[in-house]
Amino acid sequence: MLARLLQAVILLFGVGLSCPSQATLTLAYSLKNSEFASFLTESAATQGLAIDAQWVDQKLLKVRLIQSAESGARADAILVPADHLGMDEFVNFSEIPQSMLSPEQSPLFAASGRMQGRQLGIPIVAGNHLVLYYNKGLIIEPATSWQQLIQYYQQHGKAPIGWSFMEMFWFVPFVTAFGEPPLVTDQPNLNTKAMHQALEYVWSLAEQGVVDPKCDYSCSEQRFMSAKLPYTINGIWAYDNYRHGLGDQLGVAALPRLAGNTMKPYSTAFVLAFPEQSLHGEKRAQLEQLAALLQHPGVQTQLWQRYVGIPVHKQVQKNILAHADADSQVFFETLAQSEPMPNSPNMMILWEVMLKGYTRFGAKAMNAQQAGEFMQHLAERSIAPRKE
Known part of the structure; x- marks a missing residue:
């Protein structure tokens, strides 16, 4: 685990090693799910998209994001709890156009990607409670x-x-x-x-x-x-x-x-965000492709089946609830009783x-x-x- 963590930190924050080719997107995420990186990499590959996804310990992520912004070394995208958007003054997230948001996004979680009226993240999975x-x-x-x-x-x-x-x-x-x-x-x-x-x-x-x-x-x-x-x-x-x-x-x-x-308990969404205005760089088309992939109903369904989180796609949620087992029902019922984490x-x-x-x-x-x-x-x- 320590070796993997060091690898992730080196990749995300540039500590003297060569960077992946420009054709490869680097994604840092703090989801604690052993299957997420391989699933995302394989799913992206079917769309001709190369992704190097690396897990970073939640305890280190905020500090490392600030350090990476200061040093100029950063990931192209991050997938993190929505409260991390509050670090905008340090990390300088790209503002996201409405065209990149799925029209099937559940209104329950839409606010998770907004910070002080600006769309800085795209909700991908919800709950986190x-x-x-x-x-x-x-x-x-x-x-x-x-x-x-x-x-x-x-x-x-x-x-x-x-x-x-x-x-x-x-x-x-x-x-x-x-x-x-x-x-x-x-x-x-x-x-x-x-x-x-x-x-x-x-x-x-x-x-x-x-x-x-x-x-x-x-x-x-x-x-x-x-x-x-x-x-x-x-x-x-x-x-x-x-x-x-x-x-x-x-x-x-x-x-x-x-x-x-x-x-x-607090509930929130994991959002896709783009540090240091990466959405306006040379990889914009690939980042748009990544956003579309993660919001696709097929991928949203797989994220649920792999226990990554509760999908934000409305129809996928309906399909899950129509066939929910006892554990799934608990996750949804407790979500309804949770306190939305302030996006501040x-x-x-x-x-x-x-x-x-x-x-x-x-x-x-x-x-x-x-x-x-x-x-x-x-x-x-x-x-x-x-x-x-």
């Missing part, structure tokens, strides 16, 4: 509340669940369950009762032993796959990997209710600010009130220069 995975070999019926998970720990003396504990994408559903999202009308909304309650609740789960706060994404995935955890929280992108590992023992459910409230440049700031306050609270350097005030102050101070 969190669900509860469980091992049917370890439990009969999935927990529907966090109280049940707490009771499991009390009965068995070991953690029943894991997730990427220090990533704020996993923390947001706890905040929204208490009623107030962290960004409202493009402004930080962090020093709230909901934030205070979420901080106290999540870290109390760690203190009780219900979840191991030191177990990150890879750790929780490994423990779940090896049947050491009956539950994990992850997105649709993880389904294919879990299905191959657990087979018929894999179950999918909505996130547990918290204090009687529905948890609302300020989200990039909020992720970092929340992590700082979250970490300080977990280390007992601040209480919940102080952490909320700290987050809000830091966010406002960081956002203010952008308004000038």
Whole structure:
């Protein structure tokens, strides 16, 4: 994995190696799906389009995008969560003409590609929201509340669940369950009762032993796959990997209710975007061809069947729902209960600010009130220069 990551970073950000020929498009993507690159490359080849698609770790991508913009080395296109469009001032994305957007694009996800009134991305797959995975070999019926998970720990003396504990994408559903999202009308909304309650609740789960706060994404995935955890929280992108590992023992459910409230994970689309005005360069025709390929109903269907994400094509969605199995129904039902992630440049700031306050609270350097005030102050101070 490390070798592949280094290869991807070298390809995307030009670290002294020769670049692919001009006839080849370079695409960087952060989808965690083992089949995506080969599927896309093969599909493109049937259309006479050469693509070198490389995965880049989500944790590194934002930093690398900024570094690549500064150095002049970049990919021709990227496929990333829509909130990355908020980096436009650093990455200088091409504005996309209406002619490149499929008329069959679902209106539910159309806004995902727009940033402050400008079309900077083309939605390709949607969802990207969190669900509860469980091992049917370890439990009969999935927990529907966090109280049940707490009771499991009390009965068995070991953690029943894991997730990427220090990533704020996993923390947001706890905040929204208490009623107030962290960004409202493009402004930080962090020093709230909901934030205070979420901080106290999540870290109390760690203190009780219900979840191991030191177990990150890879750790929780490994423990779940090896049947050491009956539950994990992850997105649709993880389904294919879990299905191959657990087979018929894999179950999918909505996130547990918290204090009687529905948890609302953020949902968004993965969008195709063109850094450093690449759409206006010599590869424009090929990039238009790539956009058309990824929006084609046949490819959209394959992206669903390979568990890459929920298609944004309206007719493909209808076809899926007409023959949906139980797991597919859960993915669509939980999508309807999700909170659309704000498509705002300020989200990039909020992720970092929340992590700082979250970490300080977990280390007992601040209480919940102080952490909320700290987050809000830091966010406002960081956002203010952008308004000038």
